[in-house]
Amino acid sequence: MDFRAIVxxxxxxxxxxSAFTSARIIVADASPLASLALRFLVSGLLGVGxxxxxxQDWRLTxxxxxxTILFRVCQNGLYLGMNFLAMQTVEARIAAIVAxxxxxxxxxxxxxxxxxxxxxxxxxxxxxxxxxxxLIMWARLSGGVDPAGVAxxxxxxxxxxxxxxxxxxxxxxxxxLMIVGLQMLVGAACTGLAAVLFEPLSVRxxxxxxxxxxxxTLVPGLLATWVWFALVQRIGAVxxxxxxxxxxxxxxxxxxxVLDEALGxxxxxxxxxxxxxxxxxxxxxxxxxxxxxxx
Numbered sequence: 001m002d003f004r005a006i007v008x009x010x011x012x013x014x015x016x017x018s019a020f021t022s023a024r025i026i027v028a029d030a031s032p033l034a035s036l037a038l039r040f041l042v043s044g045l046l047g048v049g050x051x052x053x054x055x056q057d058w059r060l061t062x063x064x065x066x067x068t069i070l071f072r073v074c075q076n077g078l079y080l081g082m083n084f085l086a087m088q089t090v091e092a093r094i095a096a097i098v099a100x101x102x103x104x105x106x107x108x109x110x111x112x113x114x115x116x117x118x119x120x121x122x123x124x125x126x127x128x129x130x131x132x133x134x135l136i137m138w139a140r141l142s143g144g145v146d147p148a149g150v151a152x153x154x155x156x157x158x159x160x161x162x163x164x165x166x167x168x169x170x171x172x173x174x175x176x177l178m179i180v181g182l183q184m185l186v187g188a189a190c191t192g193l194a195a196v197l198f199e200p201l202s203v204r205x206x207x208x209x210x211x212x213x214x215x216x217t218l219v220p221g222l223l224a225t226w227v228w229f230a231l232v233q234r235i236g237a238v239x240x241x242x243x244x245x246x247x248x249x250x251x252x253x254x255x256x257x258v259l260d261e262a263l264g265x266x267x268x269x270x271x272x273x274x275x276x277x278x279x280x281x282x283x284x285x286x287x288x289x290x291x292x293x294x295x
Contacts, residue, residue: 004234005231005234005235005239008227008230008231008234009231009240009242009243009246010243010246011227012224012227012228012231012243013243013244013246013247013250014246014250014254015219015220015223015224015227016220016224016228016247016250017096017100017246017247017250017251017253017254018215018219018220018250018254019216019220019221019224020083020087020092020093020095020096020099020251020254020255021092021254021255021258021259022212022213022215022216022220023080023083023084023087023092023095023212023216024087024091024092024095024255024259025208025209025212025258025259026084026209026212026213026216027084027087027088028208028209029203029204029205029206029208029209030202030203030204030209030213031195031199031200031201031202031203032081032084032085032087032088032199033081033084033085033191033192033194033195033198033199034192034195034199034201034203035084035213036080036081036084036187036191036195037187037188037191037192037194037195038188038213039213039216039217039221040184040185040187040188040191040221041184041185041188041192042217043181043184043217043218043221043222044181044182044183044184044185044187044188045181045185046181046218046222047177047178047180047181047182047184047222047226048178048181048182048185049181050177050181051177051178051180051181052178054177056176056177056178057178058178058182069186070162070163073186073187073190074159074160074162074163075159075160075163075183075187077187077190077191077194078155078156078159079099079156079157079159079160079163080156080187080191081156081190081191081194082152082153082155082156082159083095083099083152083153083156085149085152086149086150086152086153086156087149088149089146089148089149090145090146090149090150090153091145091255091259091261092251092254092255092259092261093251093252093255093256093261093263093267094136094137094140094145094149094150094153095153095156095251096247096248096250096251096252096255097133097136097248097251097252097270097271097274098133098137098150098153098154098156098157099153099156099157099160099247099251100244100247100248100251100274100278101129101130101133101157101274101278102157102160102161102241102244102247103241103242103244103245103278103281103282104125104126104129104130104133104277104278104281105157105158105160105161106161106241107122107126107281107282108126109161111123111126118281118284119284121280121284122280122281122284124280125276125277125278125279125280125281125284126277126281128273128276128277128280129273129274129277129278129281130277131273132269132270132271132272132273132274132277133270133274135266135269135270135273136266136267136270136271137150139264139266139267139270176226176229176230176233177226179229180222180225180226180229183225184221184222184225228240231243239282241282242278242279242282242283244278244282245275245276245278245279245282246275248271248274248275248278249271249275252267252271
């Protein structure tokens with residue numbers, strides 16, 4: 001892993017984690033699903049337009065199209081949709097902490113569903129990581145956090161796990177920026193339909209809403225997705241996922257600074273355990289991949 005990959009990984013983790021704070025600001029003043037659909041539409045049109053300007057086209061391979069549609073239905077339609085709904089009643093840091101369990105869920109799915117062999121330290125990391133998440137959620141639920149909102153966050157994390165399984169096919173074969181743009185348009189269609197069917201439109205125009213919408217559209221929405229796919233192409237999905245260990249820290253840090261969300265000792269302990277667990281699991285999974293690459 002070279003210096004450029006490290007910078008890309010840290011930048012992605014920071015941008016990805018900050019999306020929960022900007023989403024929390026948006027849903028305070030606007031309908032969540034409609035806001036999300038508009039964000040995807042703007043990001044998608046920008047991505048496709050820039051891709052066309054630099055010579056990319058939308059004639060993707062069959063696997064790319066399948067992965068593009070699956071990834072965005074799961075990530076945009078389910079993961080982000082459920083998180084936007086959840087953050088009407090739960091804090092941004094709660095959603096960020098639950099979502100940061102993605103590497104743990106992906107490793108568990110690989111072991112339990114696909115028969116992937118995991119070293120003992122990876123299994124120990126899984127147990128510790130889920131223990132850290134449980135510690136934080138138990139404390140929050142005992143303190144009166146909305147259980148339905150927390151359930152939506154966990155459902156979103158499962159959807160993101162499924163979406164992640166499609167990343168490798170979606171990011172291979174070139175046309176990277178075009179794929180990102182098309183994925184955004186797929187997400188706009190999914191969330192737009194859901195907004196029309198299930199959500200009354202409500203908007204209160206405020207400077208914070210406009211700023212948060214522009215930020216989440218351009219930075220976590222478009223730039224972070226492009227950086228992630230570029231990072232996967234550069235170092236592989238398993239090594240790239242190692243940077244997710246930074247997400248719990250960045251998620252609560254941004255929420256604390258921007259939204260003034262209070263942190264308790266249980267939160268700090270739980271986040272430290274989750275970060276260590278994610279790093280242990282990803283390093284354990286990356287080790288066999290590195291040996292295979294050298295052989």
